[in-house]
Amino acid sequence: MKLAIVGGGSTYTPELVDGFARLRDTLPVGELVLVDPAAERLELIGALARRILVRQGHPATVTTTGDLDAAVADADAVLLQLRIGGQAARNEDETWPLECGCVGQETTGAGGLAKALRTVPVVLDIAERVRRANPHAWLIDFTNPVGIVTRALLDAGHRAVGLCNVAIGLQRKFAAHLGVAPERVRLDHVGLNHLTWERGVTLLEPGAGGGWGGGADGPGREVLPELLERFGEPIAADLGLPLPLLRRLGVVPSYYLRYFYQHDEVVGELRVKGSRAAEVAAIERELLALYADPALDTKPELLEKRGGAYYSEAAVQLLAALLGTGSGPAPGVQVVNTRNDGVLPFLPAEAVIEVPARIADGRVTALPQRPVEPLFRGLVAAVSCYEELALEAALKGGRHRVFDALLAHPLVGQLDLAERLTDRLLAHNRNHLDWV
Template identity: 80%
Template sequence: MSALKLAIIGGGSTYTPELIDGFARLRDTLPIGELVLVDPAADRLELIGGLARRIFAKQGHGAVVTTTTDIEAGVADADAVLLQLRVGGQAARNQDETWPLECGCVGQETTGAGGLAKALRTVPVVLDIAEKVRRANPDAWIVDFTNPVGIVTRALREAGHKAVGLCNVAIGFQRRFAKHLGVDPELVRLDHVGLNHLSWERGVTLLDAPGAAGGREVLPELLAGFGKEIADDIRLPQRVVERLGVVPSYYLRYFYQHDLVVEELKVKGSRAAEVAEIERQLLELYADPALDTKPELLDRRGGAFYSEAAVQLIAALLGTGGGTSVQVVNTRNDGVLPFLPDDAVIEVPAEVDAAGVRPLPQRPLEPLYAGLVAAVTSYEHLALDAALRGGRDRVFDALLAHPLVGQIELADRLTDRLLAHNREHLAWA
């Protein structure tokens, strides 16, 4: 296969060098001939583009890196388009993580009221970009990293786009479990189930060889030997993890310990403020013409292992990864979890290859988890409706349906604050 052309929408992000590093190291799996960074921030593009070229050169990679502020030009002839944009930037994120706290609710950019605000800002922009991709190349795959991934991916799929969502939670668990076991990560397969940022590891299989069938279940062994480390990693009590016998995503803490998290956030302040300072320092580092590797500071920005997950997924979709592989992705339910609508977007292992994405069958989801998954799926349906059609009543409905809100007076206050802080990004407000 000839060398590929990839485009990154949001290529001016300080996070982009993480992807570049993975593309450079894993060029045999994903042979990129041209990489286009697309971003409205021309000054950032200059910095990130220069560092990307130096990283590729350092690794002996021959890809051409170009930059543009023009989406149509950037996606023309692209084989795959990666979405990693943030409408409103870190300033909007800081608001998402601040005003919900005024109402006693968790302030977080993908969960609860803050997550809804991000969805409302993001979905229309992403759909506009996706239409431009479709006109440029209807066969191009759209890989969505943009949060909230479940809602954004659902919007893309319902609009008929060739899209799949990707999150780093699963690959993060895979890498950490492999380290505990002292094995290659490719020998660890997860029984990962749920929604984006609402998932559980119900099993961990140790394979005899990468991609092999069968294997040995080792989750009880992991919990027995490394229960404290695992619980500390997801910031949940060890006794609860051992009692459940599964490993919840660290995002479950916002549900299982909501009030405690709210009190912590009131004292600590927003993650957005911390990220903004990290970004300032990163941009200073990126401006150094001698820098030709991703700096260690980037690890504090978040998104660990995203580059490896992205390479695996894109390579499988474009047929350069050596056939069918099993990867955890966000895709249509289509009966996999029978208590959810077919058009819901779930996060489960799927077979991925040039023919597309096929979620693997799942055993019945236990009631302890199924109820929460069903409730959040209903919220996501209402959130998408609000993002597509606007209106205060639709925003209120989505908040009222959310398990972390669910009260009329609270939903009213949150709706007012959401609209007040996001009017410049909502055409209908």
């Protein structure tokens, strides 16, 4: 099996490689190709990847290249993990919205729109080149904003699925609280990428199977009320949300909901502590220094602070199900970003949603969901409409389309504010948008 990672020079790549090495029985990777235009950094990551595989006795070969077409030829799957403009652009995304009193974040609000505008055209160009080289390859999108990017890929007819670590992260944390194996925890996870709620948590009977993402058959009992009662304080603290809110709603929101539920409070905090991008950039500098040590042959503990916990496990599960190599419990059920196709009837069929899906026979099918409560449904519908407008702006350009997307966003929604944010977004992204 051949996998190609576009953006292979990322400091996060060793996490993926570690997962491939540890879970070799689930996903038998034979060749791993890392693709990145940053040659020096790519060689550093590639060398560490080889040492990780050797340490764990994995036979896969690792090659590095800046030639995308050669890298994706004959690949069974291509993983996309791009950041157009790097941490410098992210820092701007997380800074200039604060000037207008809006949250600065790389996937939510105006900063998220800026990232989508920079990213979608590049990803679509890569995807088209993958299709010409190998039309049967799967595209696995880790690139934020995952929902918008995945919809762009699907609208263009690519074999694509989006993946986020929020669901698997919560599943692992719930399992740890309950003192059970993660495979016994099934989530009732619903929403859009970075806009989701756990409306239920089922503890499966030992040996029942179920897959980490939810939706599988098997006897079990609902334990979400128990989790909130016994472990509500650490769960709420981890999310940065008040425990009374969680108990009032009876759900566990993703931590991204804090940007909506406590927007002004978050803006105040960000103005004091600065951007996450600056923090990540400092971590990356330390990581690169560690990676340069030829004696290092494991992922360093510092990598946990980089973010993206459990991405490697999620990636292996998804690839195994797509490519038919899965050997774990119910490998064909996982929370992913895929077509709505009527699963949430209040959204268009073409919308991309984040729910458990069955993955089998080369198809990704979102599982049926019980009706979404009005309190959550309204926000999902509003953000989905914004995402549709954001994608149109990314594909066609134009100041008026950027303005429309911002005006539609629940965190903006005001004429003067949308105007000011539009001006700042365009001013900060002139080097990345050829239509400005």
